[in-house]
Amino acid sequence: MEPQFDDDVQDPSFTDVPSSVTPEEPATRGRRTFTKSHKLDNVLYDVRGPVVNEAARMEAAGMHVMKLNIGNPAPFGFRTPDEVVYDMAQQLTDTEGYSASKGLFSARKAIMQYAQLKNLPNVGVEDIYTGNGVSELINLSMSALLDNGDEVLLPAPDYPLWTACVTLAGGRPVHYVCDEQSEWYPDIDDMRAKITDRTKAIVIINPNNPTGALYPKEVLEQIVEVAREHQLMIFSDEIYDRLVMDGLEHTSIASLAPDLFCVTYSGLSKSHMIAGYRIGWMILSGNKAIAKDYIEGLDMLTNMRICSNVPAQSIVQTALGGHQSVNDYLVPGGRIYEQREYIYEALNSIDGITAVKPKAAFYIFPKIDVRKFNIHDDEQFALDLLHDEKLLIVQGTGFNWKDPDHFRVVYLPRVEVLKGAVDKMTRFFSHYRQ
Ligand SMILES: Cc1ncc(COP(=O)(O)O)c(C=O)c1O
Structure with a gap:
């Protein structure tokens, strides 16, 4: 040594x-x-950044911090269906070895059938890739796509892993605005205005984290039209597609774009409350012929990471078939539905706070009247809330939202707990001035 x-x-x-x-x-x-790689200098990942570190320090010092910051269902009492756990246990000894690099045939077949139900065009088993969560596949698919300076259109606010992975891959993230006045739908004119000759792709997150928006077919059709005009690829992160409320239906954008090349992402972290098992997938669809070379790149990177967690792959078929227990949470009387109803009303009743009602997932992205509270730095606001009330949220700029006037609340805790959190916020905003 x-x-x-x-x-x-x-x-x-x-x-x-x-x-x-x-x-x-x-x-x-x-x-x-x-020192860390310079590639990281421009990467923002504040959802697990300085404010979270401060919360961890406070907890280590014996303080109790109420956390509304991470979309991880298990700690809030959401359990994976028993059958899923049982089926994984049954298959553990069969899943000790590596699988094929894209994943087990049974898992990919089940995902393919799921893609058929969602009308994704031109999808075979070979077009399905499993990953250690959607996270791994976002990283992999951006690495395979981008050369230095290539541009990708991303939503603002976004799930910041997307922006981070574009940056890490050498690409240039270009954010189009989602419009709070229009249910947080993407602003199509802004999207169109930001296209250059370096733009390769449009990313959408539907249903959306952090806004909880669900995009209707008409909005999706307009995005497809933009992609069609400029020959862009579409990447659609649909990890919350089975967490939709109010009797609404989720439409996969890929189902509207058989002539374009689309990649659709989903997984079991949220719908089956097994974020810790790490299983997600991506589905290539539509005009694959135009992306032959890109797909070769994807295959190479997929082979290089050998395969995704095999025990978690073994329960995809069970999870996607039969009764979807998550549906029980999403209707009146169900936990996610009732928690959404509560948090939406309660946040809007705080003086200086307004929020659009989320339609899906378990996030809400309230607006702060920054003039009233004189807020000019939302990380400072998040730290002040943490110190004063021991309440942890993520500030809006952590989601690549440029103004310091929003924050995200994860409404996974039970209503009784959310009430405690809203009391804290009400007290805080009644006196806070930055
Ligand atoms: C929009 C979005 N995409 C992807 C992920 C990552 O999910 P996974 O657990 O499958 O890696 C998350 C997790 O919160 C998310 O909100």
């Missing part, structure tokens, strides 16, 4: 290090330090 810290050991000052200094300290006194 390389004796790289010998200098430190022989350094007489080493023995003088006060007892409060952590054991790692000597390593930083060597000649060489290690």
Whole structure:
């Protein structure tokens, strides 16, 4: 082993290090330090950033922090259906080895059938790729697509992993605005105005995180029209497609674009409350002939990561078939529905806060009257709320929203808990001035 810290050991000052200094300290006194890649300098991932770190510090110091920041259903008492767990246990010994790189045939067949039900055109088993969550596949598909300076149209606000992965792949994220005045639907004129000769693709997140919006067919048709005019690929993140309320139906944009090349993403993290098992997928559809070379790239990267978690793949067929227990949460009397009703009314009753009613998923993205509270830095606002009320939310700029006038609430906790959170917010906003 390389004796790289010998200098430190022989350094007489080493023995003088006060007892409060952590054991790692000597390593930083060597000649060489290690910095992160410059590629990360422009990557924003504040949903797990400084405010969350501060909350962790407070918890380590023994404080109780109420968390409305992460869309992870299990800690809030949402359990995966028993049958899913049972079926995984049955197959554990059969899933000890690697699977085919795109995934088990049975899983991909079930996803293919799901794609048929959603009218995705021209999809065979070979067009389905499983991943360790949608997250891995977003990263993989952006890495396979982008050369330095290539542009991708992304929503603002967005789920920030998309923007981060475009940046990491050397691409340039270009944000089109989603319009709060129009149910948070994408502003098509803004989208069109931001297309250049470097634009390769449009990303949509439908249903949306962080707004909870669900895009109707007419809006999707307009996006397809833009993509058609400019020969763009469409990437559609539909991880919340089975969490839709009010009797509405989710339409996959790919079903409206048989002549274009589309990639559609979904998974079981949210619909089956198994975010920890890590299983998601992407489906290639439509005009695959125009993307032959890209697909070769996807296949190479897919092979390089060998395969996704095989035990989690083994329950896709069970999960997607039969009764969908998540539906019980989404109707009147169901937890997600009732929590949505409560949080929507309660937030709107706070002076200076307004929010559009979400139609899907379990997020709401309220607007803050920044003049009233004199807010000019929303990370500071999130930190102040955390310190004053021990309540953790994510500030709007964490979702690539440019103005400091929004925040996201995850309404997964039970109504009794949400009431406590709203009391805290009401108290905070009754006196807060930045
Ligand atoms: C819009 C969106 N896409 C993707 C993901 C990642 O999901 P997964 O657990 O499948 O990686 C999330 C998780 O919150 C999400 O909100």
